[in-house]
Amino acid sequence: MDQGSYRGAVRTRAGGRVNLLFIAPLPLIWRAFTGGPSELLFNLIALGVLLLAAWLTREGIQAQEAYDARKVARRPGLPRKMLASLLTGAGLAVAGFAASGGVIEPVIYAILGTVLHSFAFGFDPLKDKGMEGVDQFQTDRVARAVDKAESYLAGMSDAIKRAGDRQVEARVERFQTSVRDMLRTVEEDPRDLTAAKKFLSVYLMGARDATSKFADVYARSRDAGARSDYMMLLSDLEENFVAKTRSLMDNSNTDLEVEISVLRDRLQREGVRLDNNA
Amino acid sequence: MGRWGAFMSETGLQKLAFFVLVLLILFVSIAGGV
Numbered sequence: 001m002d003q004g005s006y007r008g009a010v011r012t013r014a015g016g017r018v019n020l021l022f023i024a025p026l027p028l029i030w031r032a033f034t035g036g037p038s039e040l041l042f043n044l045i046a047l048g049v050l051l052l053a054a055w056l057t058r059e060g061i062q063a064q065e066a067y068d069a070r071k072v073a074r075r076p077g078l079p080r081k082m083l084a085s086l087l088t089g090a091g092l093a094v095a096g097f098a099a100s101g102g103v104i105e106p107v108i109y110a111i112l113g114t115v116l117h118s119f120a121f122g123f124d125p126l127k128d129k130g131m132e133g134v135d136q137f138q139t140d141r142v143a144r145a146v147d148k149a150e151s152y153l154a155g156m157s158d159a160i161k162r163a164g165d166r167q168v169e170a171r172v173e174r175f176q177t178s179v180r181d182m183l184r185t186v187e188e189d190p191r192d193l194t195a196a197k198k199f200l201s202v203y204l205m206g207a208r209d210a211t212s213k214f215a216d217v218y219a220r221s222r223d224a225g226a227r228s229d230y231m232m233l234l235s236d237l238e239e240n241f242v243a244k245t246r247s248l249m250d251n252s253n254t255d256l257e258v259e260i261s262v263l264r265d266r267l268q269r270e271g272v273r274l275d276n277n278a
Numbered sequence: 279m280g281r282w283g284a285f286m287s288e289t290g291l292q293k294l295a296f297f298v299l300v301l302l303i304l305f306v307s308i309a310g311g312v
């Protein structure tokens with residue numbers, strides 16, 4: 001049992017009820033294939049538009065949850081829920097047109113659908129919050145740092161394949177998930193970069209080097225001790241990344257120096273040098 | 279969103295709107311409306 005993987009977790013509102021939006025338009029398939037060619041076309045278009053709207057709704061809810069979870073956040077680039085409201089109306093209009101061929105019914109469906117969807121899901125956040133003093137230049141720096149971090153992660157994935165141990169591979173993947181959480185956090189708020197820089201460069205590089213050393217040793221010797229040491233290292237790293245990400249999201253300046261020095265010792269014991277770059 | 283969020287978040291109105299919406303979609307896609 002991994003401790004702490006559900007700590008602080010909040011149930012998302014994107015599941016459950018929203019899935020009904022994916023199911024409700026499915027009868028259109030049946031209608032599409034029981035009528036003439038024009039009905040086929042319009043019903044399939046309507047189905048596609050309604051499914052797209054359902055998907056956008058879910059994305060929009062997730063985006064809003066991410067927005068609400070942060071003290072500092074950029075408004076979503078695409079107002080997904082509002083777009084979903086419009087698409088729901090449009091999809092219903094096309095379906096109504098396919099059935100009736102008239103003009104009035106589709107318009108009624110479109111208005112009803114759009115209004116009901118807006119009431120049910122609300123509007124997207126339209127303003128940045130707490131973004132004073134963040135400029136475009138910062139986002140470019142973030143993009144570079146994220147690219148570099150992703151290349152370390154790719155290097156880890158490559159290296160661990162040499163070890164030929166599926167369990168360890170899965171463990172590495174889970175570690176990478178927590179790293180990507182941090183990447184997303186930093187992307188959303190470039191001001192986090194300064195605080196996260198060491199994690200995304202030094203520690204990730206250390207993790208990659210440790211991984212490739214472990215893979216070489218383990219592929220040769222199948223040494224259970226090395227394996228458990230490596231797993232412990234990953235756990236330590238993951239804990240630190242998760243803690244740091246959380247502190248970034250709280251936007252507090254919680255000091256992680258204690259954990260960092262423990263981690264540094266650990267990495268040094270694994271034979272990874274950290275002193276040449278900070 | 280501020281005032282609206284406080285007013286609408288998970289209220290009965292929101293739930294009602296959601297279920298009416300699902301019924302509307304079902305109605306239009308099964309019966310073709312009208």
